Amino acid sequence: MTDDAEEIEVPAAIAHTHLGYEELEAFVDGRANALDRELVAAAIAVCTLCSSELDDLAAMRKEMNPARDLPHRNVEI
Amino acid sequence: MRVLRSSAEADMDERRLEEILNDVAAPLVRHIVASIVRDSRALEDAEDIVADTLVDLLRRFRDANGDTTQPIHDLRRYIVTCAYNRCHERMRERYPARTRLRNQLRYLCGHDPELALWRDARNQLVCGIRAWQGGDATAWVGDHRLGARSDPAAENRAQVAMLLRALLHHAGAPVTLEALTGAIARLIGVEQQSVETTLSDLEPSPLPGPEEALETRVSLRELWTDVRRLTAKQRAALLLNLRDAHGRECLSLLALTNTATIPEIARAVEIPLEQFVALWNDLPLSDNAIAALLEVTPRQVIKFRRLARERLRRLAKSRDDQNVGPKIDSILSRR
Numbered sequence: 001m002t003d004d005a006e007e008i009e010v011p012a013a014i015a016h017t018h019l020g021y022e023e024l025e026a027f028v029d030g031r032a033n034a035l036d037r038e039l040v041a042a043a044i045a046v047c048t049l050c051s052s053e054l055d056d057l058a059a060m061r062k063e064m065n066p067a068r069d070l071p072h073r074n075v076e077i
Numbered sequence: 078m079r080v081l082r083s084s085a086e087a088d089m090d091e092r093r094l095e096e097i098l099n100d101v102a103a104p105l106v107r108h109i110v111a112s113i114v115r116d117s118r119a120l121e122d123a124e125d126i127v128a129d130t131l132v133d134l135l136r137r138f139r140d141a142n143g144d145t146t147q148p149i150h151d152l153r154r155y156i157v158t159c160a161y162n163r164c165h166e167r168m169r170e171r172y173p174a175r176t177r178l179r180n181q182l183r184y185l186c187g188h189d190p191e192l193a194l195w196r197d198a199r200n201q202l203v204c205g206i207r208a209w210q211g212g213d214a215t216a217w218v219g220d221h222r223l224g225a226r227s228d229p230a231a232e233n234r235a236q237v238a239m240l241l242r243a244l245l246h247h248a249g250a251p252v253t254l255e256a257l258t259g260a261i262a263r264l265i266g267v268e269q270q271s272v273e274t275t276l277s278d279l280e281p282s283p284l285p286g287p288e289e290a291l292e293t294r295v296s297l298r299e300l301w302t303d304v305r306r307l308t309a310k311q312r313a314a315l316l317l318n319l320r321d322a323h324g325r326e327c328l329s330l331l332a333l334t335n336t337a338t339i340p341e342i343a344r345a346v347e348i349p350l351e352q353f354v355a356l357w358n359d360l361p362l363s364d365n366a367i368a369a370l371l372e373v374t375p376r377q378v379i380k381f382r383r384l385a386r387e388r389l390r391r392l393a394k395s396r397d398d399q400n401v402g403p404k405i406d407s408i409l410s411r412r
Contacts, residue, residue, distance in 0.1 A: 018166060019380075021180055025187070035373060039380050042311070046387035049173060056177045060184050063234045 019043050019050040028057045094138050098131060102156045106130045109160040130163040139320070178265075179258040181237050186254070192241075194254070204241075205251035215250035233265075240264060297336040303392040305345060307385050313346040313371055314381035315389075317362045326360050 019040060026032040027040045044051040110126050134156060149155050169176045186194035186204040193210040197203045203214045240261050245252065304312055321327040331337045337345070343353035348370065356362065364375040371378065 018169065021183060024180070025184065028184075035377065038308070038310075039377060039384070042308070042384040042388075043380065046384060046391065049170060052173065053177055053180055057180055057184055060181050060234050061188070064185070064188060064238075 018047065019053070024050075024054050024057050027054065028061050090139075094135060097138065097152070098135055101152065102134050103127075103131060105153065105156050106134075106160045109157060110164055126164050126167045129167060130160050133163055134159055175258065175262050178237065178262055179254065181234060182241055182257055182261065183254055185238055185241055189238075192245075197251075197253075202254040203251045204245065204254055204257050206245055209251045212251045214253045214256070215248055236265070237261060297331060297334055299393075299396065300389070301331060301336050303389050304385075306392065307388060308381075309347045310371055310373070310381045311385035311388070313348075314367060314378045315385040316342065316346050317360065317367050317370070318364070318378075318382060320361050328360055329357075 023032070023036060023040060026036060032040060040050075040054070044054055106127050110123050110130070137159065182204065183194065183202065186192045191207055193205055193207045195203055195210055197213050201214065203212075205212065241257065244257060244260055304316070307315070316328055319326070319328045328342065331342060332339050339354065339357070340350050343350045346353070348356075359366075362370075364378045367378045368375040371381075373381075
């Protein structure tokens with residue numbers, strides 16, 4: 001697997017169809033706007049891949065710091 | 078009323094697309110896919126990914142054909158990006174446990190106050206101790222052995238966090254996220270776990286378009302009923318870009334078959350009738366044009382459309398399971 005795809009600005013017409021990591025992360029961290037929340041909610045209702053990845057990140061966030069409302073975020077990527 | 082493009086025009090377009098696909102895209106895609114999968118255990122996937130990418134490109138070229146609002150300025154770049162993305166998605170689908178592990182590591186490095194995540198000069202994601210932030214990644218490949226319990230589902234997050242720190246300290250320098258993921262995947266035994274999914278399992282499969290659907294007595298009325306159960310944005314993303322299997326406009330079939338009137342379609346996509354009539358001859362709209370109408374990004378349009386198709390497939394399947402109506406999912410499963 002590679003991150004090379006992220007080296008190139010992705011034209012919208014060839015954007016990914018699954019939820020991207022950034023979308024998952026923003027949702028889990030509570031930073032997603034209303035439209036993105038709608039997209040994530042709709043995606044996890046129909047895609048087991050996106051759903052399991054979201055569950056996984058949510059569990060990771062909870063495990064990292066269950067007492068904090070929102071986790072620390074190191075850097076904008 | 079919109080008239081479908083002539084078959085002669087369509088044939089000529091198809092020949093041009095075939096030339097581009099064979100002469101330009103295929104060699105480029107093969108080169109890119111080979112460069113990505115050469116170090117993995119997924120070599121057998123390479124040809125599948127090449128084929129998937131070419132099919133994907135063909136669909137996208139068809140979509141872009143005649144769309145003057147969104148011209149492809151740099152064909153090579155377009156193909157390269159599409160190939161990278163398709164390869165990335167395919168690996169994500171084929172190796173979900175590895176992807177989940179990579180996400181966990183990325184999240185850990187991005188949120189743990191002692192760790193850091195950044196991009197190097199090559200734009201690769203790099204992980205490290207916070208004090209190392211900004212440095213270049215080492216050539217370390219993580220080919221050593223640490224005691225680790227096999228955890229195929231990568232659900233032992235505490236172990237993943239422990240291994241991450243141990244490996245970073247062992248490396249003594251920043252490491253790319255890919256290298257770290259590979260090393261931990263090997264340690265906990267997720268590297269070889271693949272699932273035998275084909276794209277057709279995860280994405281709508283190319284099935285007959287509306288004309289074929291009509292011939293097979295598919296019920297457009299039931300389709301229309303289901304479409305109205307979608308959210309407004311899903312309806313707009315789907316209907317305003319609706320094409321048949323050859324990439325030709327086909328929303329007008331709803332009106333031609335008296336399935337829905339133009340005012341009803343306008344209401345469904347929540348566009349004032351006068352405005353909708355004005356854009357009728359421009360259908361199908363590009364993702365950019367739909368995005369402007371909906372005030373969302375083109376990427377969101379693509380996702381709304383995909384979600385719409387998936388929901389319609391499920392509604393159709395549910396009806397099939399109940400055996401109360403004919404299959405109608407074919408119309409919506411094209412892309």
